[in-house]
Amino acid sequence: MAELPAGSDAANLNANADAAHTSSSSVVADNNDSAQSGIHKFLDNVMQNNPYFAAGGGLMLLGTGLAVARGGIIRASRLLYQQMIVDLEIQSKDKSYAWFLQWMSNHPHRISKHLSVRTTYIQHDNGSASTKFSLVPGPGNHWIRYKGAFIKITRERSGKMIDLTNGSPYETVTLTTLYRDRHLFNHILDEAKSIALKSTEGKTVIYTSFGPEWRKFGQPKAKRALPSVILDKGISDGILEDVHDFMRNGKWYSDRGIPYRRGYLLYGPPGSGKTSFIQALAGELDYNICILNLAEGHLTDDRLNHLMNNMPERSLLLLEDIDAAFHARKQSGESGFHSSVTFSGLLNALDGVTSSEETITFMTTNHPEKLDPALMRPGRIDYKVYIGDATLYQAEKMFMKFYPGEDELCSQFVGKINKLGIRVSTAHLQGLFVMNKDQPAKALEMAATLRNHNSIL
Ligand SMILES: Nc1ncnc2c1ncn2[C@@H]1O[C@H](COP(=O)(O)OP(=O)(O)O)[C@@H](O)[C@H]1O
Ligand SMILES: [Mg+2]
Numbered sequence: 001m002a003e004l005p006a007g008s009d010a011a012n013l014n015a016n017a018d019a020a021h022t023s024s025s026s027v028v029a030d031n032n033d034s035a036q037s038g039i040h041k042f043l044d045n046v047m048q049n050n051p052y053f054a055a056g057g058g059l060m061l062l063g064t065g066l067a068v069a070r071g072g073i074i075r076a077s078r079l080l081y082q083q084m085i086v087d088l089e090i091q092s093k094d095k096s097y098a099w100f101l102q103w104m105s106n107h108p109h110r111i112s113k114h115l116s117v118r119t120t121y122i123q124h125d126n127g128s129a130s131t132k133f134s135l136v137p138g139p140g141n142h143w144i145r146y147k148g149a150f151i152k153i154t155r156e157r158s159g160k161m162i163d164l165t166n167g168s169p170y171e172t173v174t175l176t177t178l179y180r181d182r183h184l185f186n187h188i189l190d191e192a193k194s195i196a197l198k199s200t201e202g203k204t205v206i207y208t209s210f211g212p213e214w215r216k217f218g219q220p221k222a223k224r225a226l227p228s229v230i231l232d233k234g235i236s237d238g239i240l241e242d243v244h245d246f247m248r249n250g251k252w253y254s255d256r257g258i259p260y261r262r263g264y265l266l267y268g269p270p271g272s273g274k275t276s277f278i279q280a281l282a283g284e285l286d287y288n289i290c291i292l293n294l295a296e297g298h299l300t301d302d303r304l305n306h307l308m309n310n311m312p313e314r315s316l317l318l319l320e321d322i323d324a325a326f327h328a329r330k331q332s333g334e335s336g337f338h339s340s341v342t343f344s345g346l347l348n349a350l351d352g353v354t355s356s357e358e359t360i361t362f363m364t365t366n367h368p369e370k371l372d373p374a375l376m377r378p379g380r381i382d383y384k385v386y387i388g389d390a391t392l393y394q395a396e397k398m399f400m401k402f403y404p405g406e407d408e409l410c411s412q413f414v415g416k417i418n419k420l421g422i423r424v425s426t427a428h429l430q431g432l433f434v435m436n437k438d439q440p441a442k443a444l445e446m447a448a449t450l451r452n453h454n455s456i457l
Helices: 003-031 033-049 056-084 095-106 183-198 235-248 250-255 274-285 301-308 323-331 343-352 392-402 407-420 426-435 440-453
Strands: 085-091 110-112 115-123 129-137 140-146 149-162 169-178 206-210 213-216 261-267 288-293 315-320 359-365 383-386
Touching: 085 095, 095 129, 095 169, 095 183, 140 183, 149 183, 169 183, 235 261, 235 274, 235 383, 261 274, 274 288, 274 315, 274 359, 288 301, 301 343, 323 343, 392 407, 392 426, 392 440, 407 440, 426 440
Parallel strands: 206 288, 261 359, 261 383, 288 315, 315 359
Antiparallel strands: 085 169, 110 140, 115 129, 140 149, 149 169, 206 213
């Protein structure tokens, strides 16, 4: 049986070989007749009588069969893989990205050969600075063990795509684990989030502009208690009440199609607690704060607009020294002038904020007389309040804050300030009290020296 097909195959091949032989004969024949017949015989022999060649067809079939089977195995295992493996991709744009990296850097059971360093620069209130390094997983593959499951973590950089808001490359982290362990992804994200939030709990995150984007400025600061900023009678409560009222009325605004925003202007001499108050207010409201100083040279109209439309959520916007925008208009073109935010740029930015959330903008200036009346329109500045030099009321409250229980010395101190007609900033008063820590009598004695600091206004 086996001989028949093999034989017929061989016969066909033989016929072809003959044909080949005939065509090539013209070349070979002249030279060597006996060689030609020798090759012919050899071919006949091989084709008809060789059992190995006859088995060739069988081998071919077997090979094909194996190839099919192999494909099947690959497909089956791929299917199995797809069924058993889940992955989760976190993109660098997503807030949980940083949380996850931080979580992973704290995770004890991990194998990482690639680490990246993340440096945090902390500027303390007293001006000193310190640096903190933390090692986060770098690009590449990492394995961790979490609650008994193995999870593969791949951090990848997309070389081509650039995040236009900050110019850094897009990155993704992909977590891969067995299907049955997929619920662990939620656990991890929850854990990462709560660790991240704990580090800012009771703190105020301060953002400043870094090129076109907001960046955290130093580590989150401990919240400053609102009562620690001593403004004149009723001022603090007045602002706080207004903000609360505004925040309660989102529906009122949306029902009437009015942009949900409110602007506050605090004006007055330097060192009167404007910035401190706004920071403390942010803490009180449990908001973060985004600070832009219009007197700093690097801001342009476009950048201001972009930043104001891309604020981190739950943050107050603080625009410091807004009068700078007015010099810019009057002196534009003058060489050497550094601010490039213009008056119209400021108005456009204030009017153009298209946030779905509420927008609360605080503005400060030491030179209210330089502001253009157009700024006072509702929606730009809705609430305006003067924060001035220390009044007797403030002097008393500050004294009592620094020297609790020293009522007698306090009234002497206030009497002396009053009699001497001293008008100084609250910052100067604070300076005197700090210099005489725990020595209220000495502070009283030195009160007259405050006259040397009489503020310019
Ligand atoms: N009214 C105030 N109550 C408490 N501290 C104040 C007050 N005014 C100024 N200070 C202190 O003086 C310093 C400068 O205040 P700051 O808020 O920067 O003033 P401004 O923004 O009005 O120029 C800060 O250390 C702040 O704590
Ligand atoms: Mg200030």
